[in-house]
Amino acid sequence: xxxxxxxxxxxxxxxxxxxxxxxxxxxxxxxxxxxxxxxxxxxxxxxxxxxxxxxxxxxxxxxxxxxxxxxxxxxxxxxxxxxxxxxxxxxxxxxxxxxxxxxxxxxxxxxxxxxxxxxxxxxxxxxxxxxxxxxxxxxxxxxxxxxxxxxxxxxxxxxxxxxxxxx
Amino acid sequence: xxxxxxxxxxxxxxxxxxxxxxxxxxxxxxxxxxxxxxxxxxxxxxxxxxxxxxxxxxxxx
Numbered sequence: 303x304x305x306x307x308x309x310x311x312x313x314x315x316x317x318x319x320x321x322x323x324x325x326x327x328x329x330x331x332x333x334x335x336x337x338x339x340x341x342x343x344x345x346x347x348x349x350x351x352x353x354x355x356x357x358x359x360x361x362x363x364x365x366x367x368x369x370x371x372x373x374x375x376x377x378x379x380x381x382x383x384x385x386x387x388x389x390x391x392x393x394x395x396x397x398x399x400x401x402x403x404x405x406x407x408x409x410x411x412x413x414x415x416x417x418x419x420x421x422x423x424x425x426x427x428x429x430x431x432x433x434x435x436x437x438x439x440x441x442x443x444x445x446x447x448x449x450x451x452x453x454x455x456x457x458x459x460x461x462x463x464x465x466x467x468x469x
Numbered sequence: 470x471x472x473x474x475x476x477x478x479x480x481x482x483x484x485x486x487x488x489x490x491x492x493x494x495x496x497x498x499x500x501x502x503x504x505x506x507x508x509x510x511x512x513x514x515x516x517x518x519x520x521x522x523x524x525x526x527x528x529x530x
Contacts (some may be wrong), residue, residue, distance in 0.1 A: 303502055303527065303529060303530075304530055305530055331498060331501045331502070331505070332498060333494075334494045335490055335493035335494040335496075335501070336493065336496075336501035336502075336504045336505050336508070337508075338505065338508040338509060338512050339505065340509070340524040340525060373525070378525065381527055381528030381529065381530070382527050382528075383525045383527065404498070406498050406499065406502075407499060407530075440490070441490060441491065441494040442494075
């Protein structure tokens with residue numbers, strides 16, 4: 303996975319994305335035990351061109367030049383199945399902007415904070431997202447104040463109450 | 470072995486599992502990635518058995 307992350311770092315250094323961060327199940331590995339997952343979710347903050355029309359074409363071309371192959375909605379990139387996900391709302395954008403530096407082997411990368419992972423999973427709201435929240439609450443060191451601020455800022459407090467009321 | 474109630478035995482088992490999960494959570498990321506690849510391989514063994522599409526197994530350097 304180090305080679306994959308190195309290429310994502312190159313993508314950012316080349317200016318094709320403003321910033322990237324690992325999210326989803328893979329990001330959870332940095333805070334809790336490993337669980338089975340098929341892909342690495344790389345959230346990318348795109349630079350908005352003057353035309354206002356955003357496209358992933360230049361990014362895909364850059365990655366294909368480095369050996370990536372397209373597999374349905376994924377990229378097989380240096381031995382890892384990667385899903386590139388443009389930030390799609392204020393929450394995911396904030397999560398990428400406030401992601402923290404981590405190291406895998408010798409390669410630096412960036413990972414969403416655990417409080418943002420919880421908020422995004424809560425907003426997405428599938429059964430597997432709720433399972434991820436439960437795992438993180440059980441095993442990760444969570445800053446309660448930061449989590450509450452994020453939930454408040456993104457209007458997720460009611461969902462949080464309902465989640466906590468579930469049997 | 471000392472005599473215990475089933476509830477006590479089960480409680481000890483669950484405490485052991487919880488300790489195990491905490492230990493797994495504290496492993497270095499590189500070890501977690503090795504475990505992931507092993508889980509992907511095992512998941513595919515099951516998927517083959519039930520004719521579900523296989524997942525791509527990551528290639529760790």
